[in-house]
């Protein structure tokens with residue numbers, strides 16, 4: 212047993228009690244009714260960091276408080292900025308919870324509470340690692356800890372503030388612990404996150420819904436026109452047909468493809484879970500490559516005309532669809548979005564007005580180079596803490612704030628988290644096992660030990 216495991220077992224009960232306090236705050240950021248709880252929770256985080264020897268302050272925010280803790284260390288070492296969030300998702304439906312989401316309960320080695328994993332559990336395992344590192348006299352770098360309170364509701368304060376916070380957040384390495392493992396006990400480095408952009412498209416025809424017998428064959432049907440436009444977005448090989456859609460997209464390297472395909476995630480398991488074959492996307496890539504390493508365009512909603520019971524013989528006056536795209540490294544989300552908007556508008560046939568609204572960019576993609584120093588540090592830390600190699604995954608989802616934070620801080624991001632599917636984040640009975648909590652703790656202590 213190494214000194215960090217020993218520190219963990221000696222202090223386990225106190226860790227659990229402090230973690231319970233953190234979990235008791237109803238820091239639901241999306242609901243204004245819980246604003247004071249968010250403020251109280253941010254204050255708790257500040258006091259906790261101060262207890263560890265950090266100086267703390269709030270960064271200017273018009274919405275939820277953003278906590279910044281700082282501790283000076285060795286100037287010889289790479290500076291570290293840690294990012295996490297103290298806010299949580301709403302708890303409804305409350306009746307599905309076995310215990311009160313804000314009265315943390317330990318059952319069978321798992322802590323049940325809203326935020327138990329996402330992100331309070333993961334943040335707290337990091338804070339306790341800092342405590343152990345300091346207590347055991349490990350020489351640390353300059354460390355900044357940024358804990359925001361709006362990750363679950365759009366990170367408003369960070370979006371507004373980050374462009375001007377360069378000096379406050381400047382660092383060399385950005386540690387993020389808001390991701391998961393592919394399987395229990397399999398430490399995982401998340402090598403990428405996709406960028407995201409959205410828009411809504413409408414096709415308008417006659418002023419009102421009209422009789423399909425009187426006008427059918429004379430007037431162009433907006434639903435038919437929109438369906439044709441949407442179908443023209445894709446090629447037969449599953450690729451996106453919009454000119455410029457792949458502009459800038461970095462072609463995955465052979466090594467990235469190898470690592471992505473060797474993660475212990477089985478296509479048959481996913482197919483079993485979903486009840487469908489993984490038949491979407493570009494045929495020239497495998498499902499794991501298509502998910503994390505390639506851009507995609509999806510139709511998220513489609514509507515128009517009569518949708519009630521029975522038939523109604525109308526030509527609808529309009530039709531609409533919602534689209535979103537997931538983008539990869541090298542792509543400028545604004546450019547790709549405007550290529551899509553241009554394509555949609557120019558596809559309008561005579562008699563139909565195509566309009567695009569709500570065109571929004573969430574943020575660009577993030578990609579960690581396989582051979583980068585920071586990935587090597589994480590790999591070494593994982594080998595030291597778990598005596599095995601990590602697994603590498605390219606996540607298909609988007610966490611826009613990580614890309615923005617990496618840009619503002621100038622730091623190289625490294626994403627290692629210990630979440631699991633069974634933690635039920637955002638759902639009733641969210642939990643985090645003490646095993647995962649300890650894994651997070653061991654990883655962070657090893658990370659600073661090998662830095």
Ligand SMILES: [Zn+2]
Pocket residue numbers: 300329363636637
């Ligand atoms: Zn979340």
